[in-house]
Amino acid sequence: MIQSRRRVLEAGGTLLTTGLAGCSVESRSSGAAGRRGADATVTVGAKNFVENRILGHIAAVALSELTDTHVLPDVPSSYERRNWTVLQSGPLDVYWEYTGTIYTSFAPTHETLPADPQALHDAVVREAEEFGVVVFPRAPFDNSFVLVADRAWSEATGVRSLSDLAAHVSAGNTGFGVAVGNDFRDRPDGWPGLTTHYGFDAAKLDALEANVQTVPIGITYELVARDDASVAMGFRTDPQLGRDSLVVLRDDRDFFPTYNPVPVADAATVTRDSPVGEVLARLGGRVGDEETIRRLNGRVADGTPPAQVAREFLEAQRVI
The missing domain is CATH 3.40.190.120 (Osmoprotection protein (prox); domain 2)
Incomplete structure (x- = not known):
């Protein structure tokens, strides 16, 4: 399992399970989130490193506050590569991935990448659709x-x-x-x-x-x-x-691709026009630049819980 990018703050990762208020978190009914009945659930995941856990909590808190979902207690996460696979087969519905990682590490993989970050994002969106994954708009910062x-x-x-x-x-x-x-x-x-x-x-x-x-x-x-x-x-x-x-x-021969974080979702569970999809589509552009996320990462490294950092950030940005 990928360990914490900054400090090993916890032994395990995070899966933030969200569902409609009062509903069982174990049920996965057919249909897109936000269109389903009272037993529907959405599971928001996070990789096991600080930044991605913050992003996971940002998604979970926003969905909890802006839709009819609520966040349930954390459960262990899994390896990065497994997250992508589990996203397509369940029980994971949503997590944050990175454009460069999707393009170079998940099928179909590529040896050369578009130099323009938006072109890379657009290519990832098109190819992910073939695997039943919805890729939402990217955050502006590059975590290469x-x-x-x-x-x-x-x-x-x-x-x-x-x-x-x-x-x-x-x-x-x-x-x-x-x-x-x-x-x-x-x-x-x-x-x-x-x-x-x-x-x-x-x-x-x-x-x-x-x-x-x-x-x-x-x-x-x-x-x-x-x-x-x-x-x-x-x-x-x-x-x-x-x-x-x-x-x-210096990466003077431009080896590393751009790694803009993007919310990704199981297309069988979350569609772009569902309430959950509409919230996810708004989050990427609100996350901020590298200085902003470095500051948030630093707060967690100094001991502030990721969930608190995420909520206070969303409140400061007037997202919630």
């Missing part, structure tokens, strides 16, 4: 992967970009630590694709692999702070990027 380096190490080695990193490794410098998250380790838009795209020398990369640690995502930064790694993966919306001790390595 980044590689960060310890600033002192970067200055000592001259590694300031991913091309610099590839050249450094290919020159035989393989004795430093790299910390990556569980999913990033094997994703085509993660470590394997990055090292291929930037032309790491194969033999030197094999030598480096002994020092590549796969850890829960939030722990990558802590390994750098403890000098157990010099390079680590992160995300553009991580509050840790503000640390003076870190430098973001």
